Amino acid sequence: MKIAVASGKGGTGKTTIATNLATVASRNGQSVVYLDCDVEEPNGHIFLKPEITHREPVGLLIPRVDEEKCTLCGQCGEICQYSAIVCVGQKVLCYPELCHACGGCWLVCPEDAITEVPREMGVLEAGRAGPIRFVHGLLNVGEAMSPPVIKAVKATAPEADLVITDAPPGTSCPVIESIRDCDFVLLVSEPTPFGLNDLKLAVEMVRALKLPLGVFINRADVGDRGVHSYCSQERIKILAEIPDDRRIGEAYSRGELICDALPDYTASFAALLQEVTQEEATFETHRPTEPACHKPVLPPGG
Amino acid sequence: MRELVVISGKGGTGKTSIVASFAALADKCVLADADVDAADLHLVLDPRTVHREQFSGGSRARIMPGHCTACGKCEEVCRFDAITYDGPGNGRISKTFRIDPIACEGCGVCAYFCAEDAIEFAPVVNGRLFVAETRCGPMVHARLGIAEENSGKLVSLVRTRAEAIAQERKLDLILIDGSPGIGCPVISSITGADHVLVVTEPTLSGLHDLKRVSDLTKHFGIETQVCINKWDLNEDLASEIETQARQRGLGVAGKVRYDQAVTRAQIKKKSVVEYARNGAASDIKQLWMEVSIAIAKAPSGVTARRYS
Numbered sequence: 001m002k003i004a005v006a007s008g009k010g011g012t013g014k015t016t017i018a019t020n021l022a023t024v025a026s027r028n029g030q031s032v033v034y035l036d037c038d039v040e041e042p043n044g045h046i047f048l049k050p051e052i053t054h055r056e057p058v059g060l061l062i063p064r065v066d067e068e069k070c071t072l073c074g075q076c077g078e079i080c081q082y083s084a085i086v087c088v089g090q091k092v093l094c095y096p097e098l099c100h101a102c103g104g105c106w107l108v109c110p111e112d113a114i115t116e117v118p119r120e121m122g123v124l125e126a127g128r129a130g131p132i133r134f135v136h137g138l139l140n141v142g143e144a145m146s147p148p149v150i151k152a153v154k155a156t157a158p159e160a161d162l163v164i165t166d167a168p169p170g171t172s173c174p175v176i177e178s179i180r181d182c183d184f185v186l187l188v189s190e191p192t193p194f195g196l197n198d199l200k201l202a203v204e205m206v207r208a209l210k211l212p213l214g215v216f217i218n219r220a221d222v223g224d225r226g227v228h229s230y231c232s233q234e235r236i237k238i239l240a241e242i243p244d245d246r247r248i249g250e251a252y253s254r255g256e257l258i259c260d261a262l263p264d265y266t267a268s269f270a271a272l273l274q275e276v277t278q279e280e281a282t283f284e285t286h287r288p289t290e291p292a293c294h295k296p297v298l299p300p301g302g
Numbered sequence: 303m304r305e306l307v308v309i310s311g312k313g314g315t316g317k318t319s320i321v322a323s324f325a326a327l328a329d330k331c332v333l334a335d336a337d338v339d340a341a342d343l344h345l346v347l348d349p350r351t352v353h354r355e356q357f358s359g360g361s362r363a364r365i366m367p368g369h370c371t372a373c374g375k376c377e378e379v380c381r382f383d384a385i386t387y388d389g390p391g392n393g394r395i396s397k398t399f400r401i402d403p404i405a406c407e408g409c410g411v412c413a414y415f416c417a418e419d420a421i422e423f424a425p426v427v428n429g430r431l432f433v434a435e436t437r438c439g440p441m442v443h444a445r446l447g448i449a450e451e452n453s454g455k456l457v458s459l460v461r462t463r464a465e466a467i468a469q470e471r472k473l474d475l476i477l478i479d480g481s482p483g484i485g486c487p488v489i490s491s492i493t494g495a496d497h498v499l500v501v502t503e504p505t506l507s508g509l510h511d512l513k514r515v516s517d518l519t520k521h522f523g524i525e526t527q528v529c530i531n532k533w534d535l536n537e538d539l540a541s542e543i544e545t546q547a548r549q550r551g552l553g554v555a556g557k558v559r560y561d562q563a564v565t566r567a568q569i570k571k572k573s574v575v576e577y578a579r580n581g582a583a584s585d586i587k588q589l590w591m592e593v594s595i596a597i598a599k600a601p602s603g604v605t606a607r608r609y610s
Contacts, residue, residue: 008340010313010482015507040483041311041514043507081360081410102409103381141514142521144454144486169313169482170339173451176404193568194318194342201340205448209404222562224569246535253505253536 002163003276004179006206007188008198010169013218014038014188016248017272018166019047020258024269026131027259030161034129036136037178038168039122039149046255050134052127058137058152059121060101065092069113076105076114097144122149126156133158147177154181171205179206184280185213186239192223196230203236212283214276219244237279240272303468304597305461305476305495307336311511313482315501316531319564321479322346322573323586324593325438330473333436334464335443336457336491337481338429346571349434349441357429357444357459359452360408363401365389369420370398376412376421385412404449429456433463438573440467453481454490461491475597484518492519497597498526499555504533504540512543516550527555527596529589534559553596556589558582 005018018034026032036044063076063085074087084099085092096119106114122139135156137149146168154177157163167178179185185206189199199215206213215231220241231238242248242265251261259266308317308324321343325333335343365376367390377385382405389400401412401421413423428450434441442464446453464476480491492498498519502512512528519526528547533540544554559582567577575583 009342010310010315010340012314038483040485040488041313041507041511043312043510046506046510079411079414081408100407100409101381102407102411103379104409104411104414107379107411108414139485141484141517142489144489146483146485171448172339172446172453172487173449174483174485176449180404192565193345193571197342197345198340201448208449223565249535252507253503253539255506 001161001184001277001280002165002182004165004167004182004185005188006167006175006179006185006202007169008171008200008202009189009195012188012190012195014169015043015047015166016218016252016258017186017188017216018164019044020269021273022048022132022162022164023257023259024266025162025273028270032131033133033135033157033160033163035153035157035163035165037150037153037165039137039139039146039153040168040174042136042138044166045134045136047257048129048132048134050127050129050132052125054126056124057120057122058124058149059119060099060148061103061116062096062099062101062119063094063105063114064117065094066113066115069111071111073110075108075110079104079108100145101148121145124149124152124156133160146174150174150177154178171201175205176209179211180209182211184276184283185211186216186276187213188216188218189227190219190223191217191225191227193226195223196226199227200230203234212280214239214279216272217241239275239279240268242268303465303474303476304497305478306497306499306593306597307478307480307492307495308499308501309480309488309492309515310482310501311484311515312502312508315503315508316558316564317501318342318346318479319568319574320501320529320531320558320586320589321477323575323583324477324590325436326573326576327587327590328438328475328477328594331439331475331477332464332468332473333439333441334460334476334478335441336460336478336487338444338446338453338456338460338487339481341443341445343441343479344434344443346568346573347436347438347441348571349432349436349443351432351434353433355431356427357431357456358425359428359450359455360425361410361423362403362406362408362426363410363413364403364422365399365401366420366422367392367398369418371395371418371420372398373417374399375415375417379411379415382407382409407451428452431456431459431463433467439473440471442467454486457487457490484514488518489522492524493522495524498524499593500526500528500552501531502528502543503531504536504543506539509539509543509546512547516547516552525596527553527593529555530557532560533557555592555596556585558585558589
């Protein structure tokens with residue numbers, strides 16, 4: 001089973017939930033893979049402390065133009081939607097940081113003057129944290145596009161009983177890339193107006209992907225009841241709640257797993273894991289048979 | 303005119319609460335919410351929308367089933383695994399190809415190579431932008447459509463609109479609420495800005511993310527200060543962060559204590575400084591003084607070329 005831990009809002013506790021779920025499952029004897037897809041600011045390694053055994057650069061294939069063969073016909077610039085290759089005067093200019101590696105210029109070039117060469121955008125690291133297999137990506141600083149690095153992290157994931165994906169915050173392309181192939185999305189929220197607003201956006205996103213979801217409420221006793229009433233209105237199951245416990249915050253600040261620092265919470269994570277497994281199984285038996293037709297969702301007028 | 307961008311690397315460190323307070327403390331400013339995929343500033347500032355516009359960041363391909371002959375060329379050329387052989391039949395063939403709009407990155411290569419002209423490729427609306435009035439001044443905010451791309455372009459548009467308002471009304475400061483991370487929308491929110499304030503927290507994650515985000519502002523050569531929010535949650539780590547920030551040449555503009563009034567203010571739709579006088583509110587006032595002095599000293603760079 002593949003579980004994604006996501007949230008619209010940052011700092012709600014995604015990494016805390018993801019790393020502790022991975023630890024609890026692995027202590028229960030399941031084979032577990034932990035994927036940190038927050039390649040802009042990955043933090044899972046701080047808690048799981050993996051021993052990295054594999055490291056490789058990742059990125060995209062970008063065009064290189066052979067000036068000898070190029071006749072300056074300009075077709076490459078015409079097909080490129082990203083302004084990553086343009087023909088100006090007597091030269092073809094490439095802007096690698098804008099290139100999405102669609103291969104259009106390479107396909108369209110009538111002179112075979114374009115070859116594709118790899119460009120590094122980040123690094124992938126894999127290893128083990130005890131029995132947990134660990135993979136994360138690190139986007140190079142200054143690099144804008146994270147999805148290619150996320151794709152690489154996802155592609156490296158070995159088979160296991162449980163694959164936990166720690167997603168980046170937000171609702172745009174990096175999050176979609178992280179969660180789209182998962183079986184279940186656990187949305188972490190907190191009961192505040194910001195938490196509620198961002199949870200609504202995250203729910204819309206998961207529904208657009210037609211994936212089953214459940215909510216985890218962190219720091220459940222701070223703030224108001226907005227998140228709770230929203231969930232009951234939308235018939236979204238709240239799978240677990242954790243109170244605002246200063247000891248959790250302190251353990252987190254030192255980079256400790258909650259199941260190690262505060263073993264009384266281990267049972268809560270085990271129960272959460274069971275809830276998620278049951279929810280996913282329920283969805284699986286009621287899964288629609290027709291192919292899912294994804295429609296982009298436009299934001300409503302504000 | 304100056305642009306101050308508040309970012310954090312790590313999410314949930316308190317950017318928006320601090321920006322809302324700065325908005326209340328600043329004499330005259332334009333507000334810009336650059337967190338276009340999970341904007342929250344409007345929840346505190348209660349904006350009254352005066353202008354809205356649609357945003358198109360690119361085009362998207364769609365197969366017209368009636369024209370498709372299922373030759374499979376589109377699937378062959380698509381690098382994004384966005385095309386599958388499970389579209390509706392059309393009388394001549396039982397199945398056609400179909401494009402998953404979520405996986406499609408809008409490169410248009412399929413449309414270009416389709417021999418039957420069966421692929422429509424046209425600009426799509428993938429976000430909305432709002433100009434509003436608030437009690438703290440004009441505000442520009444936006445919302446990227448769910449699961450959409452091009453957040454960077456929308457952030458640039460938000461900044462452009464905010465700049466125009468600042469010029470028109472002769473306001474000296476643009477206060478920008480950024481997004482977490484170090485990728486596309488963050489780069490778009492800081493390039494060419496005068497000053498960055500990084501809001502961090504005294505945790506190992508906060509420290510780790512501060513290093514990466516300050517490498518980013520250094521990469522773009524932007525004057526950067528740090529603020530440690532909830533500093534008293536781990537005092538040792540807070541001083542460690544202060545030391546490391548100074549070693550990296552970052553100014554420490556202030557520290558804000560952990561205070562439940564921050565959440566209570568949010569529930570009352572007020573900024574912390576409008577809601578309370580002491581505690582975090584007084585720390586934020588002190589912080590604002592330090593930051594505004596630093597902005598006044600910074601050379602203006604609004605004319606620098608934008609990332610797009």
